[in-house]
Amino acid sequence: MMWRKSVAELRAGLRQREFSAVELAQAFSERSSRLQKQLNAFVTLTPDRALQQAEAADQLLADGQAPDLCGIPFAAKDNFCTSGIATTCGSRILADFVPPYESTVTRRVFDAGASLIGKTNMDEFAMGSSCEHSHVSATRNPWDLERVPGGSSGGSAAAVAAGLVPFALGSDTGGSIRQPASFCGITGIKPSYGRVSRYGLVAYASSLDQAGVMGRSAEDCAWLLKAMAGFDPRDSTSLEEQVEDYPALLEQDISGLRIGLPVEYWQGVDEGVAASVMEVSRELEQMGASVSEVSLSHADLAVSAYYIIAQAECSSNLSRYDGVRYGHRCEQPRDLADLYSRSRSEGFGAETKRRILVGTYALSTGYYDAYYGKAMRARRLIADDLNQALESFDFLLAPTAPTVAYGIGEKEQDPIDMYKGDVNTVAINLAGLPAIAVPGPLSEGLPVGAQLIGPYLSEARLLAVAHGLQQRTDWHQLRPEVE
């Protein structure tokens, strides 16, 4: 079964001619297309592009010039601009948008030889934690089709968990890689802010957005992250810092780790979730880590500060959708004002509109200081807490989310209730730190994610610790039964 193989196995198989890149592309495209009806993991399937890229990959393999990901299939969240391939961001306003340019991340992954199987479903403009707010409707969790896969990178998470692709691109503004990875029982890494270029990643909240990777193991993630990370002159917040060789550093010495458990992140967490992540903690102790509690005294401010800042930034970023230059335009506009407001209200979904309105309000005259200003001050306190804790500890460990995957429709009617589920992930984005979500033992048959948070630019160490854990345990190898 090709779709069960790890990236390392696929790389070896391609080089030893056990199978060709074309065979891989066809097998993964076929599986993705067959399970689309059940899971709705994709917005667009791209079998022709996959085949074309695989043919080129086979040529490079034959010539002995194969780059790192030559012939390996992957999927990209539908907010990465892909030249010539529809990029909808899960929104009606971009339903027909075919970008005239390529995001830096997808270009780099293509340059590394990978074949694009499709663009994955997401909450509209990455605003949501359940992958239900999409113009092509909800993605389903492969572990239980009546549950959400998490969000906003829910399509990528479901695709990886169900073996539709070995790994996928996601983006994480407040937990959008880590939470769906946890709900679907896979590994997901949100890199440090600035580590991966945001050029061509459709903006939601620019000071928080970061592209990252979702895969079935830390090792698989390391391969894709290596291909996409690095300085990009086209992103003014991109970091001019050498990228480490993540796959080569997986086996580095990780003995004697000091791991902190932020007590606030363990409060209000479901019992089964806490028990699972505690099991991960015990395993890390057996690997030689010392584990003790630490307090992040401003943790209670994080969700509020995050939602004020993210919505303020979103209201500014989403002002570009005006019905003039690209995207949906209303029929028969009376005048320019009518064109703007009707195009936007027809094109955006309910949650996106709510966030634009709240953000506009938080930035408006008379309210700026009370909302946006205050949230930026809270952000400093939250970030200082984390950075301080990371001076005494190598990593912090906590449940990624307080619950396992909930039912489809369960929280859709109560947006604020859904926001509360982001309590353990948003602070990491406010601080710009890297974090990785790895599966722990199941809780009542459903996946649980443990989140390891590291200091700035600790991606290689985070991946190595996750890899070490996955060498000793088989939690990440548990797979849902979907056929």
Place this chain on the structure above:
Amino acid sequence: MEQIDREDVAHVARLARLAASDEELDGYLEHFRRLAEFVEDVTDSPIEDVEPMAHPRDLYQRQRPDEVTEPDGREDFLAVAPQTDDGYFLVPKVIE
């Protein structure tokens, strides 16, 4: 946001260029009020003296040489616009 009324929400919707029916405005108003209460932990917090943090790395914008680096994408960009004419984006008449 607690004291916010329907007219305030309508004003914000106009600022954001979002058309909204009366029923939608009522829904937004309810959401605004609940959210205002939810974020009180931040808005009521005595943290006026803390330096605001707008960006995770407190970065300065990097400068670059003033050189043309992007290719001319005019045709490609016009091709994805809803309505164009003679190399321009077309909108309803603005000036009589």
